[in-house]
Amino acid sequence: ILNVEQSPQSLHVQEGDSTNFTCSFPSSNFYALHWYRWETAKSPEALFVMTLNGDEKKKGRISATLNTKEGYSYLYIKGSQPEDSATYLCARTAPRSQGNLIFGKGTKLSVKP
């Protein structure tokens, strides 16, 4: 994997469902993995920055895990709500950069009431 890949591209779930999506990235030259949430008409909002293999972070009903050896991160949303509807972006810090981020194409989540 040369770049950041996210799957699925889009997801439709019912309110109350739990869901998860995947971010894959090159396992070599890893520095940090970032998750952002981007609601329509708003700025992307930082959710997590993860640096250590095995790291798990949680923010309310949203959590993320990181496996740097195999090059993937999962984002979980427990009990999805309509306000969780957004595009979730994953990015890795580019190697040999001053913090430049390389973004995936995002997963667009729609939660139906």
Add this chain to the structure above:
Amino acid sequence: DVKVTQSSRYLVKRTGEKVFLECVQDMDHENMFWYRQDPGLGLRLIYFSYDVKMKEKGDIPEGYSVSREKKERFSLILESASTNQTSMYLCASSGSGGYTFGSGTRLTVV
């Protein structure tokens, strides 16, 4: 509350016009970035700057230039706008706390 402010939310310009997109941050960040976001392509880096008067090409610099005369301001310039530059443009700045994004400028070139 820290902020990255983009001067326009929506912009409509004609083909061939010179277009300026302005971005201002109040966090004293050294690094600033311009991205465009298109359906199915994600965020793509156009240009970035590590310091005043410094600029570096990103992944898709063709058709664009930038200006960083002051630390807080990073301008994206479309020298001669074309219809394939219709897109959502996002500015960001970064410091020790990560990236902060502006709310975007949706540019339509007709």
